[in-house]
Amino acid sequence: MSEKIFAEYKDRLPNKILEDLKNHLPPKISAANLKEIFRLVDGEYQQAQVDPGESVGLVGAESIGEPGTQMTLNTFHFAGVAEMNVTTGLPRIIEILDGRKIPNTPMMEIYLKAPFSMGKDIKQIAQRIKETKLMEVISEFVINIAESTMEVRLNSEKMKALQLTVGQVIKVIDKNTKNCSVKKDKEEILLKMRGKHDTLNEIYKLKEKIKILYIRGIKGIQQVLPVKKENEFVIITAGTNLNEVFQLDFVDTARTISNNIHEIEEVLGVEAARQAIINEVYKVIENQGLNVDVRHIMLVADLMSKTGTVRGITRYGIVSGKSSVLARASFETPIKHVIEASLVGETDQLTSVVENVMLNQPVPVGTGLPGLVTRVKK
Amino acid sequence: MIIAKRDYMKKKIHITKHDLLPKHVKISEKEKKAILKKYQVTLKEMPKIMKADAALQGMKAEVGDMIKITRKSPTAGEAVYYRVVTDA
Structure with missing residues (x-):
C-alpha cells in the first residue's frame, strides 16, 4: 500500500524528500495517515518553490x-x-x-592512488610532477674565453634524485641548440661554438638559453607541496596542467582538481x-x-x-x-552599443526588464509577466 | 616506475569518472519530444552543450540530440538537467 502512495508522488517530490520521508516514517502506519502526511509534505514543497515570474x-x-x-x-x-x-x-x-x-x-590538488596516498615514495612523486629546468641540476658554468668553449658542471646529487644521466642531459641540450657541438667530458658537458664571428657574445646567449631548458616533470607546474590531509597525502601545486597530470598512473583521476x-x-x-x-x-x-x-x-x-x-x-x-540593445547599453560602454545598434538598424523588442525600466513601463516580473488576451465579440 | 617516459603526454585524456562530472546520457527522440512538450520550449531555447565537449566523447552525439544530465545536488539530492548538443 505505502509503495503505491510513494509511486504516486514520485514525479511531484524530489528524491531527497522521498528518502527522508521513508527513513522517518514509523514502521506501522495506516494508509490514511500516510496519505495525509504526503498531502501535507507536498503542500509544503509546492509552497516552498519559487513562483513563476519571481x-x-x-x-x-x-x-x-x-x-x-x-x-x-x-x-x-x-x-x-x-x-x-x-x-x-x-x-x-x-x-x-x-x-x-x-x-x-593557478593551483591543483592532486590526489594519489592507494599505496602512494599513504606516503609511499611521496618525495619522488612530487619531484616527478614538478617541472624541472636544466638550471636546477647545474652546479656551475665555466666559460673559457680564449677558446670560446663552455663547461657545464652538473650536480650529481640532484641528478641522482631525478634519475637523470649525463647522456640524457646532453641529448636535451643538443636538440635545442644550433651551431654548437655538445660533448661529454667525464661528468661534465663541454660546449663548443661553431663559426668564428662574435663567439663570446653567442656563448653568453647560449648559457642563458640552456639554463631554462625543460628536462623533467609536467610543464606549467612551478611548485609542489605534499600535504597530509586527514588520512592521506595530497600534493598541492602552484601552476596547473590537468591533462598531463591525469595521464600519470599514480594519480587518482576521480578527485584531482584544478x-x-x-x-x-x-x-x-x-x-x-x-x-x-x-x-x-x-x-x-x-x-x-x-x-x-x-x-x-x-x-x-x-x-x-x-x-x-x-x-x-x-x-x-x-x-x-542579450538580445536587447538597451539592456546591453545599460551594463557597460553604453555609447558603443547604441552607435553599433544604430549603424545596423537594430530593433529592440522590449521583452526584458532593464529596457522597460528605462522606458518607464511595467517590467515583465511577477504580476507584470502575464499578459491578458480577450476575445472580442464580432 | 615513477619516472616514466614522456611520449604519451601529448595526447588528450578522456576521463569518464570524476567527482565534478555528472552522468550524461543521450535520450531518444521520443523522450526529447516529451521534454520539449513538458517545459513548453523549443530546442533553440534549451541550454546547450558543445559537440566537442569532453563529457560527450565516445557517445556519438549529433547536433540536435538532447543530453540528460543527472547532477548531484546539495538541495534536491539528485537533479535532472537537459542540454541540447550544438556545434557553435
Missing part, C-alpha cells in the same frame, strides 16, 4: 552582493599549512565570475566546469565565515554555462548575448 536573478545578486561587502579585500593570504599564496576573498570571486582564462594563482575553471571545462566538459564554479565560489564564501545559500550560486553557474562554454559575467561574456 526575479531570482535580482534576489541572487543581492544575496551574494551584500555578504561580498564584508569580505576581505586582501588578494593574498597564507592558506593554513600550505606555504603558498592563494587568491581568496572578493578578488577570487570576481575572477571566477568574470570567467578569466587563467586565475591569479582551480582553473577553463581548464576543467576543456578536460572534463561544461557540466564539470559548472560544478567547479559552484564549489570554488562556495569555498571562498564559506572561508570568510559568510552564509549564502548555494541556490544563488547555482543560478549564476547555470547562467555562465548555458551556452555550452563558460562565459563570464562581463560585457564580452553573457551580457553580449
